[in-house]
Amino acid sequence: xxxxxxxxxxxxxxxxxxxxxxxxxxxxxxxxxxxxxxxxxxxxxxxxxxxxxxxxxxxxxxxxxxxxxxxxxxxxxxxxxxxxxxxxxxxxxxxxxxxxxxxxxxxxxxxxxxxxxxxxxx
Numbered sequence: 073x074x075x076x077x078x079x080x081x082x083x084x085x086x087x088x089x090x091x092x093x094x095x096x097x098x099x100x101x102x103x104x105x106x107x108x109x110x111x112x113x114x115x116x117x118x119x120x121x122x123x124x125x126x127x128x129x130x131x132x133x134x135x136x137x138x139x140x141x142x143x144x145x146x147x148x149x150x151x152x153x154x155x156x157x158x159x160x161x162x163x164x165x166x167x168x169x170x171x172x173x174x175x176x177x178x179x180x181x182x183x184x185x186x187x188x189x190x191x192x193x194x
Contacts, residue, residue: 093139099170100138107131110181117188127184130177137173141166 093100110131114124144166148159 123184134173137170
């Protein structure tokens, strides 16, 4: 593949990358599905703009982490087909990044949604 200086090509390649990740990465599809439900819940509970901004940033952090994880896994598989401890460490650390960002987003979600849920229950 050649490098293009065309901005339109850059967007085309970026969307292809997102499409590839969504097509071949089950975990990314799960993250998008959860993000959809978080957005629906935020509309239902009428979270304020600041809270929605925080939720949006957390969604982007988790999705970006999963895409970086996919990139690291694909590159590692390209570089070596044999079992190497260094390759395993790279993949495990990348998976850990996704886990840390997902746990952080769950904590943020709890902090944002619990007050709204309690208010609804009163």
